[in-house]
Amino acid sequence: MMEYKFTNSEEILRLCKKHNLPISEVAKRFEAERAHKSIASVRNQMKKVRDAMYDAVRKGVKTEEKSKMGMVGGDAKKIYAALKNVKNMMGNKVTLRAMAYATAVGEQNACMNRIVAFPTAGGAGVVPGVLFSASESFKAGKRKLLRGMFCASTIGLIIAENATLSAAKGGCQAEVGAAAGMAAAGLTEMRGGTPEQCFHAAAIALKSYIGLACDPLGGLVEVPCIKRNAIGCMNAIGASDMVMAGVKSFIPLDEVIEAMRDAAELMSPKLRETALGGLAMTKTGIMIKKKLGLKIK
Numbered sequence: 512m513m514e515y516k517f518t519n520s521e522e523i524l525r526l527c528k529k530h531n532l533p534i535s536e537v538a539k540r541f542e543a544e545r546a547h548k549s550i551a552s553v554r555n556q557m558k559k560v561r562d563a564m565y566d567a568v569r570k571g572v573k574t575e576e577k578s579k580m581g582m583v584g585g586d587a588k589k590i591y592a593a594l595k596n597v598k599n600m601m602g603n604k605v606t607l608r609a610m611a612y613a614t615a616v617g618e619q620n621a622c623m624n625r626i627v628a629f630p631t632a633g634g635a636g637v638v639p640g641v642l643f644s645a646s647e648s649f650k651a652g653k654r655k656l657l658r659g660m661f662c663a664s665t666i667g668l669i670i671a672e673n674a675t676l677s678a679a680k681g682g683c684q685a686e687v688g689a690a691a692g693m694a695a696a697g698l699t700e701m702r703g704g705t706p707e708q709c710f711h712a713a714a715i716a717l718k719s720y721i722g723l724a725c726d727p728l729g730g731l732v733e734v735p736c737i738k739r740n741a742i743g744c745m746n747a748i749g750a751s752d753m754v755m756a757g758v759k760s761f762i763p764l765d766e767v768i769e770a771m772r773d774a775a776e777l778m779s780p781k782l783r784e785t786a787l788g789g790l791a792m793t794k795t796g797i798m799i800k801k802k803l804g805l806k807i808k
């Protein structure tokens with residue numbers, strides 16, 4: 512029997528308390544047990560994931576490459592350049608860098624370059640955006656970054672277990688929403704938050720996305736996906752800030768995830784990755800469909 516097995520946040524908390532461990536350590540031990548690997552090999556695997564994410568970020572903030580349809584490309588570079596002028600911005604270095612990095616990953620994905628689907632390709636920008644940006648502002652940031660990634664991964668796991676990470680089943684709450692919850696928890700652990708605080712942050716972030724449509728223009732993971740990732744970073748950082756200021760989520764994370772599952776069941780198929788509703792059916796969305804030779808309805 513697995514000692515570190517869990518299916519929801521309550522069970523993770525129990526393990527954290529029983530073994531006096533942070534969420535990231537429970538995640539590592541769970542993966543080691545599940546995959547019959549050593550803790551060191553699980554850590555190394557996560558380092559490879561981190562390095563692949565960094566590659567996408569580094570390339571993405573330098574390039575002006577456009578996607579095939581020309582809808583996206585070059586915005587990460589613009590946001591990254593704004594860091595030089597941070598005094599004229601309302602956000603700070605951490606938030607701007609997070610948005611630049613998230614956009615970089617989204618644009619690399621749209622240009623068919625390599626990214627890490629963490630947890631999915633559509634929502635792949637939020638976790639590296641938030642955690643990489645924060646790690647650059649922390650002492651021992653590299654070590655903390657891995658902790659943040661392990662902690663974030665548990666949120667993805669329990670969402671997959673109790674709701675869904677599929678946009679075709681649950682809309683964008685399952686992609687950008689899930690990623691924001693993951694990033695909020697990971698960031699909170701990196702900042703020294705308790706396991707309870709990590710789950711409060713994830714709950715606050717995820718609550719803002721209940722019922723969010725998946726409505727990409729022409730069915731391509733470009734618009735509104737990439738900007739949603741950038742804004743997802745702001746959501747995650749805001750949720751973590753609220754929690755570190757002493758705020759709690761009134762609804763526990765496990766209940767928020769249940770609500771997400773219910774909302775997914777209630778959602779029209781037109782709002783679940785079919786490009787038949789929401790932004791995909793705006794005048795601009797229809798123009799893109801025509802260019803792609805897709806049926807309008």
Ligand code: SF4
Pocket residue numbers: 633634678682683684686687724725726727731732733734735736737739784
């Ligand atoms: S709109 Fe749809 S395709 Fe785009 S990020 Fe959200 S879930 Fe993914």
